Amino acid sequence: MALQRDLFSVVVLFAIYSFLMATVLVALDAVDVAMTEAAVGAGASTVLLLGALHLTGAREAKRMERPLVPLALSIVVAAVLGWGSLGLPAFSDPGAPIHTHVVPRYLNDGPRETGVPNIVAAVLASYRGYDTLGETVVVFAAGAGVIALLRRRKRR
Amino acid sequence: MKDDIILRVVAKLLLPFMLLFALYVQFHADFGPGGGFQAGVIAAAAVIFYSLIFGLRAGERLAPPWIVEAMLAGGVLVYAGVGVAGLLLGGNYLDYFVLHADPAAGQHRGIFWVEIGVLLTVAGAMLKLYTMFAGRDRNEDGEEEGA
Numbered sequence: 001m002a003l004q005r006d007l008f009s010v011v012v013l014f015a016i017y018s019f020l021m022a023t024v025l026v027a028l029d030a031v032d033v034a035m036t037e038a039a040v041g042a043g044a045s046t047v048l049l050l051g052a053l054h055l056t057g058a059r060e061a062k063r064m065e066r067p068l069v070p071l072a073l074s075i076v077v078a079a080v081l082g083w084g085s086l087g088l089p090a091f092s093d094p095g096a097p098i099h100t101h102v103v104p105r106y107l108n109d110g111p112r113e114t115g116v117p118n119i120v121a122a123v124l125a126s127y128r129g130y131d132t133l134g135e136t137v138v139v140f141a142a143g144a145g146v147i148a149l150l151r152r153r154k155r156r
Numbered sequence: 157m158k159d160d161i162i163l164r165v166v167a168k169l170l171l172p173f174m175l176l177f178a179l180y181v182q183f184h185a186d187f188g189p190g191g192g193f194q195a196g197v198i199a200a201a202a203v204i205f206y207s208l209i210f211g212l213r214a215g216e217r218l219a220p221p222w223i224v225e226a227m228l229a230g231g232v233l234v235y236a237g238v239g240v241a242g243l244l245l246g247g248n249y250l251d252y253f254v255l256h257a258d259p260a261a262g263q264h265r266g267i268f269w270v271e272i273g274v275l276l277t278v279a280g281a282m283l284k285l286y287t288m289f290a291g292r293d294r295n296e297d298g299e300e301e302g303a
Contacts, residue, residue, distance in 0.1 A: 031189035035181070039197040044282055047204060051289045114252075115260035116186045116267060124191060125267040129239075129250040132270065135193075136235050136277050143228045143281035150288040 008058045011049045018042035032120060102127075160209075167209040174202035182275055186264075192274025199275070200282030212290050224283045231277030238269045 018041030025034035089096035106123055114122040124132050182195035207215020238250065245254040252266025253259035 032191065032194060035190065035194040036197060039194070039201050040282075043201045044197070044204065044286065047208065047286060048289055051286075051292075055289075055292055113260065114263040114267065116264065118186055118188065120189070121185045121191055121267065121271075122263075125270045126252060126263055129252075129266075129270065132274065133235055133239070133250065136232055136274050139281045140228055140232045140277050143277075143284045146285055146288050147225070150292065152291070 005060050006058060007053055007060060008050075011046060011053065014049070015042045015046040018045070163209050167206060171202055171206055174205070175199060178202065182271065185271060186267075192271035193278050195271075196275040196278030196280075197282060200279045200286075203283055204286045207286075207290070212287065216287065219283055221287065224280050224287070226280075227276040228280030228284055229277075231273045231275065231280060233273075234276060235270055235273030238266055238273070242266070 018037055022034045022038040022042065025031075025037055093099075106119060106127060110119050110122045110127075111117055114126050116122040116126075178195045178199035181190035181198060182192060185191040185195075203215060203219050206218060238252070238255075240249075242251040242254055243249055247254035250266075253262040255265045256262035
């Protein structure tokens with residue numbers, strides 16, 4: 001992807017990457033996130049990016065001559081992130097801090113308190129209802145912002 | 157793309173199943189993966205698919221802009237309204253167990269309506285994003301037609 005100058009190929013590669021990420025998420029048992037990734041990342045984003053290409057043009061305007069500083073910066077950030085990930089608990093470690101705080105209560109009392117067997121839905125909509133309300137408002141704000149910026153105004 | 161017979165037939169065949177899958181993801185979220193966000197995205201993707209094949213105007217006939225905008229705002233209002241209903245029935249904001257005599261059934265009812273709100277807002281936002289960007293082209297001739 002880094003060597004592509006044709007932005008159309010970049011968009012298509014991006015969509016393929018999103019589908020691969022969706023399969024990774026299925027393998028991690030996060031089917032909800034996989035659905036979102038496949039529909040938003042691979043589907044809708046690709047359509048929007050292709051629309052943007054249609055409006056702007058499919059070639060990169062000016063190629064960067066010596067991208068040494070951005071390259072060095074990327075490598076440093078990747079190294080720091082990789083180093084930081086060494087301190088994380090092992091994958092699906094039941095003793096990880098995130099699994100010892102409120103998770104036992106959700107898992108033990110969730111089905112009884114909410115009557116919803118799918119614990120993800122119960123946590124999202126009920127235990128963390130305020131979070132989800134905030135997310136919904138953010139989605140609304142994004143839509144309203146796009147309307148405010150792009151709506152065709154009638155000439156008077 | 158609307159002259160391509162294969163695309164037209166495949167789109168017509170697939171669209172009902174995509175919308176049905178969106179409803180399944182929405183209403184089966186109590187038991188399987190899914191929920192309002194995923195269902196909204198899938199429903200919006202189905203309509204976007206339709207208007208990619210048949211043109212933006214056909215898509216706008218299927219989902220008129222005023223309905224999409226009403227969904228965008230209405231979803232947030234439904235969600236916030238569930239919270240207000242909890243307040244009126246004597247609970248805290250977004251308390252669901254007061255919505256029904258049986259607390260667990262009240263939770264169920266609250267989650268149901270909250271997910272409907274998320275579905276409406278997400279589907280409206282996705283559709284609006286697409287139609288706004290896809291409609292950019294028509295700016296000039298659209299304005300002259302309307303004048």
